[in-house]
Amino acid sequence: MANSFASLNPQLIVSFGEMLIDFVPDVAGASLAESSAFLKAPGGAPANVACAIKKLGGNSAFIGKFGDDEFGHMLVDVLKKHGVNTDGICFDPHARTALAFVTLKRNGEREFTFYRNPSADMLLKESDLKISMIKQAKIFHYGSISLISEPCRSAHMAAMKAAGEAGVFLSYDPNVRLPLWPSPQAARDGILSIWNYADFIKVSDDEVAFLTQGDPGREDVVLSLWHQNLKLLIVTDGEKGCRYFTKDEGRLREALLFANACGAICVTKKGAIPALPTRSDALGLIKSKAMPLLTKTCMLFSSLAALVSILVFLLYKPK
Numbered sequence: 158m159a160n161s162f163a164s165l166n167p168q169l170i171v172s173f174g175e176m177l178i179d180f181v182p183d184v185a186g187a188s189l190a191e192s193s194a195f196l197k198a199p200g201g202a203p204a205n206v207a208c209a210i211k212k213l214g215g216n217s218a219f220i221g222k223f224g225d226d227e228f229g230h231m232l233v234d235v236l237k238k239h240g241v242n243t244d245g246i247c248f249d250p251h252a253r254t255a256l257a258f259v260t261l262k263r264n265g266e267r268e269f270t271f272y273r274n275p276s277a278d279m280l281l282k283e284s285d286l287k288i289s290m291i292k293q294a295k296i297f298h299y300g301s302i303s304l305i306s307e308p309c310r311s312a313h314m315a316a317m318k319a320a321g322e323a324g325v326f327l328s329y330d331p332n333v334r335l336p337l338w339p340s341p342q343a344a345r346d347g348i349l350s351i352w353n354y355a356d357f358i359k360v361s362d363d364e365v366a367f368l369t370q371g372d373p374g375r376e377d378v379v380l381s382l383w384h385q386n387l388k389l390l391i392v393t394d395g396e397k398g399c400r401y402f403t404k405d406e407g408r409l410r411e412a413l414l415f416a417n418a419c420g421a422i423c424v425t426k427k428g429a430i431p432a433l434p435t436r437s438d439a440l441g442l443i444k445s446k447a448m449p450l451l452t453k454t455c456m457l458f459s460s461l462a463a464l465v466s467i468l469v470f471l472l473y474k475p476k
Contacts, residue, residue, distance in 0.1 A: 168295035170328075171245070173220045173316055174303045175278040176204035176232050177255035185261050189270060199235045199430045200257065202300050202332045209419070211240040213436045218290055220245035220316070222281040224254035229277065235430060245287040252277040271337060275306070282308045283315045291316055292323035296357075300332040301348045317354060326388075329355035333364050341367075353384045359391045418442045 179200035182192035203219070210217040219241050223229030225248040232254065236243050255276035260268040273279060281303070291297055297320035303313040320327060331348045338344035345368060352358070365373035365382065372378055379392055383402060390402040401413060418439040426432035 169216050169218060169242075169290075169293055170207075170210050170296040170298060171218045171220060171291055171294040171320075172203040172207040173291075173297065173299045173313065174201065174203035175255060175276075175300070176201035176219070176221055176223070176236075177257055177273070177276070177278070178228050178232070180256065180258045182259075182261060187260075189258050189260055195258070199232050200259075201255075202302075202330055203298060204232070204236065205430060205433070206298055206330075207236065207241045208239045208430045209433050212433045213419075213439075216242075218242035218245055218294075220287060220290065222247050222249055222277045222285060224248065224252050224277040225250040226254055228256070229254040239430070242290075245290050247281075247285050249277040249280055252280050254278075269334060269336065271334070273337075278303070279306055279309050281312045283312045286312055286316055286319075288316075288319050291319050291325065294320065294325050296326045296328050298328040298330070300330050301344075301351075302332060302334060302337060304347045304351065305337055314351075317351065321354065326356045327354055328357040328359075330359045331364055331368075333361075333367060352382070353386060355387065357389045357391075358382070358387060359393065361393045362395070365392060414443065415439055 177200055179198045180195040181198055182189070183194045183196050184192065203221070207217040207219045219236055223232060223246065229248060233243055233246055236246075253276055255271065255273040255278055257272070258270040260270075297316065299313065299317070303309045317327060329351070333344060333348065335341055335344055338347065349368065360368070360382070362373040365371075365379055369378050369381055371381070373392070379390070379400070380402065383390060388403060392400045392402075394400065398417060399413065419434050422434040422438055422442060423432045
C-alpha cells in the first residue's frame with residue numbers, strides 16, 4: 158500500500174468555484190443563537206479539494222474571484238501557504254468575500270447561514286477565466302454553487318466547455334446548498350443541467366434522495382443517476398462509508414480505503430482546510446491498530462475523502 162502512494166503524478170488538477178470564510182461555533186452542538194464565540198476557518202468545497210490535493214503531494218490550482226478585502230486576501234494567502242497555484246484568481250473591488258456561519262448539530266450534521274448577496278465569487282465573468290490553465294489540466298473540478306446566478310454561471314459553462322474540448326476529465330461534486338437557490342426545484346434543475354458532462358461524480362445519500370426523489374438506499378435509484386460518459390460515481394453514506402459504481406474497478410477499493418482514512422482524520426478536527434491530512438497521516442492510520450475498525454466501518458466518509466479517491470483512481474488506475 159505504501160508504495161502505491163509513494164509519489165504522485167504532477168499532472169494538474171484545477172478547482173473552480175467558491176472559497177469563503179466559515180464561522181464555526183466553538184462549542185459543538187450549539188445553535189448560532191446559543192454560541193458565544195466562533196472559530197474562523199477557510200472553507201468552500203472546491204478550495205478544500207485544491208488544498209487536499211497539495212497536502213497529499215499532488216499538483217493543484219484554484220480559479221475563482223474574491224473581494225478585495227482582508228478576508229479575500231487572507232484566503233488567497235491560505236491557498237498559497239498550502240502550495241496551491243493562484244494564478245487564476247482575481248479580486249473584485251466592489252464586492253465582498255463570501256461568509257458562512259456553520260452550525261454543528263449534535264448528530265454531527267451541519268447547517269449553513271450564508272452572507273453573499275452578491276459576493277465576489279458570484280461575479281466571476283468569462284473574461285476573468287485563465288483558459289490556458291484549464292486546458293493544461295488533467296482534471297477540472299467544480300461544484301454547483303457557481304451555477305446559481307450570472308455572470309458566474311456563464312463563466313462556469315465556458316470553463317467546462319474549454320476543459321472538455323481539451324480532453325480534460327470533468328469532476329463534479331454537486332455540494333447541494335438549498336438556501337442559496339431560489340427554490341428546491343431550481344436547485345434540482347440547475348444541478349442536473351450539467352450532470353451528463355461529468356466523468357467523475359461524488360454525491361451524498363441525501364443528495365441522491367433530493368435529486369431522484371427516491372430511496373438512496375436502493376441501487377436502482379442510485380443508478381438512475383448514471384450516464385454513458387460517466388467513469389466513476391461515488392455515493393457517500395456518512396458513518397456507513399460509501400458506495401461506488403464504475404465500469405472498471407481496477408484498484409479502486411484500495412483507493413477508497415486510503416480515502417476513508419483521509420475522511421476519518423478530517424472529521425476529528427474543526428475547519429475543513431486545517432483538518433486536511435497529509436499522505437503520511439492517512440497511511441499511518443491505515444497501518445495502525447485502528448485498521449480493523451477502519452476496514453469494518455469505513456469511518457466517516459467526508460467529501461474530501463471522496464475527491465481524494467477520484468484523484469487516486471485517475472492517477473493510479475491500472476494500465
